[in-house]
């Protein structure tokens with residue numbers, strides 16, 4: 001009989017599983033989308049439209065309106081009107097019903113939302129179906145529950161809404177980020193103008209249709225599309241009371257300057273460079289799985305991605321081999337296939353950024369390992385990539401790459417791990433893998449990060465506040481903290 005213990009499974013990521021494509025037929029995508037202002041879809045004053053493409057195939061999905069300053073003016077007025085006349089005065093228990101209805105409708109149309117999210121953004125259908133859409137619905141359910149209990153959330157502090165919120169979101173979790181922004185704002189009695197990212201506007205526009213269906217009073221939620229200048233016009237509009245921004249640290253800094261001295265309330269959720277830290281007493285297979293999930297989930301397009309790995313020296317060789325073996329099993333390709341682990345990079349531009357960093361890593365003297373996965377010829381794809389021999393000062397250890405690229409370093413002691421983990425300009429998240437509870441407590445109290453996961457990674461719940469320190473921004477979204485960002489107390 002053959003000795004099975006020495007048998008090493010070889011995976012060919014393109015051939016081990018038969019294709020299992022999700023059907024596109026459920027996704028009703030219009031040829032053209034207008035701006036959602038005051039409960040109606042309206043043509044942009046600019047008369048301009050831009051294409052949104054499927055990054056997995058490079059085909060154009062739809063044309064989307066580009067809002068200019070005149071459109072922003074109109075939409076802010078609509079939101080102000082809805083705030084003054086309806087939403088700002090409505091009792092919390094009535095607002096809750098609408099928010100609850102949005103959550104239910106997202107659940108009912110979950111499959112359509114998941115398919116459109118994947119087509120427009122390139123993330124694997126498994127993720128949009130099992131993570132993005134249900135988590136977005138949960139967020140609305142959770143904040144529907146708070147709408148009539150604000151006095152209990154902030155006892156004796158007479159919580160009051162701020163007014164009109166201008167909300168700007170990135171392309172990595174388009175529907176989920178819209179939910180994170182809209183749900184708490186509505187629960188607190190604010191009206192909103194939301195601007196999704198240029199490359200992923202479709203699920204936000206679908207959400208606009210759903211908001212019509214939910215019969216929300218006109219102007220309570222407005223959704224305008226456009227590029228960075230649309231976002232800038234919104235931020236700079238004197239008629240808004242609050243800016244909520246999720247995106248890059250670079251744009252976050254511009255917004256902070258623009259808002260300074262205006263009296264507008266501001267929350268910024270920016271970039272990250274999180275470290276996953278594996279101690280020698282950790283269950284290594286689980287830890288490796290967590291690290292893989294932490295950086296390759298959503299192609300590494302995750303602000304809290306575990307883009308650095310710190311491994312205790314005594315288990316370094318073992319962990320590295322396990323990581324390389326696991327990397328070879330990851331299926332890279334068509335995001336609509338239910339077997340796919342790593343889908344398409346969101347845009348050509350982002351693929352160029354990632355490839356630039358892969359070159360920089362090699363030039364800096366780090367050693368590269370890429371999976372041998374065969375990637376499709378059309379569309380934007382990147383093989384999962386590891387770097388070893390990384391110095392703390394290397395750019396690939398300090399700067400956010402926002403792609404499936406992991407930088408690996410070693411450490412000997414807890415203190416060294418903490419020092420290395422904290423030594424970047426960011427402070428959004430971190431992960432600790434160990435068998436010892438005391439070590440977890442020591443590490444979590446010393447890691448300068450808004451979220452620290454222990455023996456797991458990338459777990460989200462609407463009850464838990466999320467946000468960063470240092471160049472990762474300020475303010476929290478989610479939980480009770482997320483209400484505070486939309487209230488005067």
Ligand code: NAP
Pocket residue numbers: 168169170171172195196197198199226227228229230231232233235246247248249251252254255268269270271272302303304400402428468472473
């Ligand atoms: P980005 O370039 O900063 O864009 C974010 C949003 O801001 C987009 O809607 C963008 O429009 C808009 N925008 C661009 N320039 C603007 C300006 N001058 N004024 C106002 N708005 C402007 O970021 P991204 O590349 O889309 O997203 C990736 C970044 O987001 C990463 O750095 C990531 O870490 C961060 N992120 C953070 C979190 C968090 O919670 N901390 C979550 C997700 C993502 P266009 O799309 O048209 O450019």
Ligand code: MG
Pocket residue numbers: 052053054055119120121199200201
């Ligand atoms: Mg797109």
